Amino acid sequence: MFRIEAQDGKARAAVLSTPHGDIQTPAFVPVGTRATVKAVTPQALRSVGAQAVLGNAYHLYLQPGDEIVEESGGLAAFMAWDGPTFTDSGGFQVLSLGAGFKKTLSMDAADVTVDDVIAPGKERLAKVDDDGVTFRSHVDGSQHRFTPEVSIGIQHRLGADVIFAFDELTTLLNSRGYQQESVERTHRWAERSLAEHVRLSGSGPRQLLFGVVQGAQHEDLRRQAAVGLARMDFDGFGIGGAIDKERLGTIVDWVTDELPAEKPRHLLGIGEPEDLFVGVEHGCDTFDCVQPTRVARTGRVYTKRGRRNLTSANNRRDFSPIEDDCDCPTCASHTVAYLHHLLRTNEYLGATLATLHNLRFYIRLVDQMREAIAAGDFAAFRDEFLGHYSTGTPPAQ
Numbered sequence: 001m002f003r004i005e006a007q008d009g010k011a012r013a014a015v016l017s018t019p020h021g022d023i024q025t026p027a028f029v030p031v032g033t034r035a036t037v038k039a040v041t042p043q044a045l046r047s048v049g050a051q052a053v054l055g056n057a058y059h060l061y062l063q064p065g066d067e068i069v070e071e072s073g074g075l076a077a078f079m080a081w082d083g084p085t086f087t088d089s090g091g092f093q094v095l096s097l098g099a100g101f102k103k104t105l106s107m108d109a110a111d112v113t114v115d116d117v118i119a120p121g122k123e124r125l126a127k128v129d130d131d132g133v134t135f136r137s138h139v140d141g142s143q144h145r146f147t148p149e150v151s152i153g154i155q156h157r158l159g160a161d162v163i164f165a166f167d168e169l170t171t172l173l174n175s176r177g178y179q180q181e182s183v184e185r186t187h188r189w190a191e192r193s194l195a196e197h198v199r200l201s202g203s204g205p206r207q208l209l210f211g212v213v214q215g216a217q218h219e220d221l222r223r224q225a226a227v228g229l230a231r232m233d234f235d236g237f238g239i240g241g242a243i244d245k246e247r248l249g250t251i252v253d254w255v256t257d258e259l260p261a262e263k264p265r266h267l268l269g270i271g272e273p274e275d276l277f278v279g280v281e282h283g284c285d286t287f288d289c290v291q292p293t294r295v296a297r298t299g300r301v302y303t304k305r306g307r308r309n310l311t312s313a314n315n316r317r318d319f320s321p322i323e324d325d326c327d328c329p330t331c332a333s334h335t336v337a338y339l340h341h342l343l344r345t346n347e348y349l350g351a352t353l354a355t356l357h358n359l360r361f362y363i364r365l366v367d368q369m370r371e372a373i374a375a376g377d378f379a380a381f382r383d384e385f386l387g388h389y390s391t392g393t394p395p396a397q
Helices: 042-047 057-062 066-071 091-098 148-158 176-200 219-230 245-258 273-281 291-296 329-333 336-344 348-375 378-391
Strands: 002-008 011-018 021-025 027-029 053-056 085-088 126-128 133-136 143-146 162-164 208-213 236-239 265-268 286-288 300-303 306-309
Touching: 002 348, 011 348, 021 027, 021 348, 027 348, 042 348, 053 057, 057 066, 057 085, 057 148, 066 148, 143 148, 148 162, 148 176, 176 208, 176 219, 208 219, 219 236, 219 245, 236 245, 245 265, 245 273, 273 348, 273 378, 291 300, 291 348, 300 348, 329 348, 336 348, 348 378
Parallel strands: 027 286, 053 085, 085 162, 162 208, 208 236, 236 265, 265 286
Antiparallel strands: 002 011, 011 021, 126 133, 133 143, 300 306
């Protein structure tokens, strides 16, 4: 199921086997929230080297409904994707959308009350208790109930290869006392998620269930959560929750110190290029994040010299590709001037071409990390890449 082929410090190059195929790690998993990576076809995803796609259990439960996805043959068949799929448990969206934050949880302490975190001007749409979460749909206001058993049932019907135990999301605003309660609650939910997964698993290809480590910025809580999950029979582990980006490496290190080395680790929702290096360096294997696709739709693209805004006026007469040596389909055929035109006139193709470039950038980067780990020079590759990326200087040819 998970085979480590090379290791350089804590960084690992491995193979994660799933019912729909193998994933070479480190791997970046594009986010296809509603069974689609925005603006990109499944065939185009393959063209940039994507190995797997992550769908969102919360959104797919609401639209079109997990039963419909099941009737179609599962998430991969529904979206005509010929590879592995992941689904998260829905816990993040139930709580973040329920608190009115839409895309992400705010870490701004202004105008919020500790332990009742909610966006200014919004009303609470979700209420947590020890059994689960009651929430109102952000689509039509209808009321729903998620428990560990419900979440696992939805994910079984969606049919993803890798699914996640139901967990409670907190923010950095929550008090130490609440974080402790949440870790203990998430532990109980993990036990229930695992029991339901075992109950529902039949004789066919077995979905892989990952437990999720919470604990925010507290070392003892992170280690407590990791130790508790490590004692259960999970197939792998997700590292989630509120993480202070300045301490990302330290927090991931606490967790991976306590997790079994022979099982995969997925870093949830973290995905700037420098974050990928930190995650791999400290023992993570797979990653998902909306960042490269979200910023692409506003004209921001990644290059070896840093991020670039294609909508800026100085790009109107740039008839070169985004990067001369980029092997993505966008750079092979289109100029910056053309992309600038598409994005400034809000043509859909602009978002598609920018997204393909960003995804190829991310996927090529983790592929290069894998090669560096196998060669035993991950640290040298990291330092060289980030030296040019952070300063904007071109790497040596």
